[in-house]
Amino acid sequence: METYDSIGVTYAETRRPDLRIAAGIHRALGDAATVINVGAGTGSYEPPQTVLAVEPSSVMIAQRPAGSAPALEASAESIPLADDSADAVMALLTVHHWSDPEAGVEELRRIARRRIVVLTFDHEVSRRFWLLEEYLPEAAAVDDVRAVAVDRLVALLGGARVETVPVPHDCTDGFLAAFWRRPEAYLDPQVRAGISLLARTRDEVLRPGLARLSGDLSSGRWQRRHADLLDREELDVGYRLLVADL
Template sequence: MAYTDYDTIGTGYDGTRQADAYLLGRLWDLLALPAGARVLDVGCGTGNYTSALQVLGLSMTGVEPSERMLAEARTKDPEVAWVIGSAEALPVADGSFHGAIATLTTHHWTDLEQGFSEVQRALLPGSPFVLFLATPEQTGRYWLSHYFPDAIARSCEVLPSVPATRSSLERAGFRIAAEEPYAIRPTLQDLFLYSAKEEPQRYLDEGFRKGISTFAALTGSDELNTGL
C-alpha cells in the first residue's frame, strides 16, 4: 500500500498541516488515559498530534520511517521520544505502552495486518488504539474525482477498505469498541485531501497541494493541468 516518498515531499509539509483542535480533542477523549501514560504514535509524520498530546500531559513516542519528516518532528518537542521505524517492525519493547494512535497513515503501510500486530505487541493488555483514517468507500465519492479521476482512483487503490481494516484489526487481536464518522469542519486546521471541499479555489494553490500526498505523489502533470 505504501506509495509516498516523504523524504522527497517532507520539506514544507507543515505549511498546511497542523494538529486540528477538534481531531486532537477526539484523540484525547478516545484514549481516555491519565497524565503520564505512555502513548505510541505510529507513522507520526512531522509529529503534529504527537507533540500536541505531549503538551496535554501524555508521554509520547513517535515512530516514523521518513528521516526528513522525523527531522521536522524533532524541532517541535524534545520531550517526545522520536524514533525511526516502520509500522511493520516497530522498534519498541513488548507491552511498553498504555495506548496508541495512528492518524491518516495506514494507507502508507506495506502490510496492514502486520502493522496492527506490531501495535498489539507494543501495547499493554486492554490498552486503547485510536485510528483516524480515510477509506476508498469515502474517497471515491469526492467531487475531486470529476477533475482528477486517475489520481483519486489511485488513492482509492492504496486506501485499505473498511472491511479489510476491520478484519486486519481483529486478526491482530483487537476488539473494535466503536467506529465514529467524521465530516470536514469549517475550522479544520489539518489540511488533508478533502479539507477544501467548500473552498475549491484553494486547490489552485501549489503550496496547499504540496501537503497532500494525492497531489504530491499521485497526480501527473497532465492531469493536474487539465483538472485545474
C-alpha cells in the same frame, strides 16, 4: 511505506492540527498515561502523554516541533520496541501508506497494552468527494489500490468501534478533503504539496482537472453546482476513527 523524504518537505506548513479533530482523537485515547504515535510524521495530534514517535522519514522527523516526544526512525511494519510498550498506540492517516497493513497492525497490537486508535478514511465515501469525482478521477484511482477498507482494518484490529470524523469548513489541517468549502485552495501548489495523493500524482495528470476547476470557479459554475455546501459547517467526507480495546 511510501517515502516522505521527497513529498514531505513543506508538510508542516500546511498540515497544522485542527483542535476539533484533536479533541476527538484525545477522547478516543481515554485515560492512557503513555502513548506511542506510529507513522507520526511531523507530530500532529500528539497528546502530552506521548512518549515516543515512530516515523520512517528523516525529513518528517526534522519538521517536528521543539519539545516534541523523541522520534524513532522506523517503519510501522517493523517497530524495534518491546511488547506492551505503551498504554495506547495511535496511527493517524498513515495506514494507506504502509506496504504491508497486516504486519503494521500486528505491530500496533504487539506494542500497545490497552488501546489502539487509528484515523483512516472510507474510500467508498471519499472517492465521491467532489474534487476527485468531478475533477481528478485519475488521482482517485491511486487510492483504489492503496486504500485499506475500514472493515478489513476492524478485522485486523480484532474488532473496533468506528466513529465518523466530520471535517469543519475551516479545518486547519490541510489533508485531502479539508478544503471542501474552499475549492480555490486546491489551485495552490503549496497546499497540494501537503496532500500526499496529489503530491505523488504527476503534474501533467492533475493539470487538466485543475484547469477545469479554475474555470468553474471563475464562471461561478462550481458555486452553482455545490450551493448546498456553502452554508454547511461540517461535512462527512469519509474520515473514520477506529478505537480498539485489547
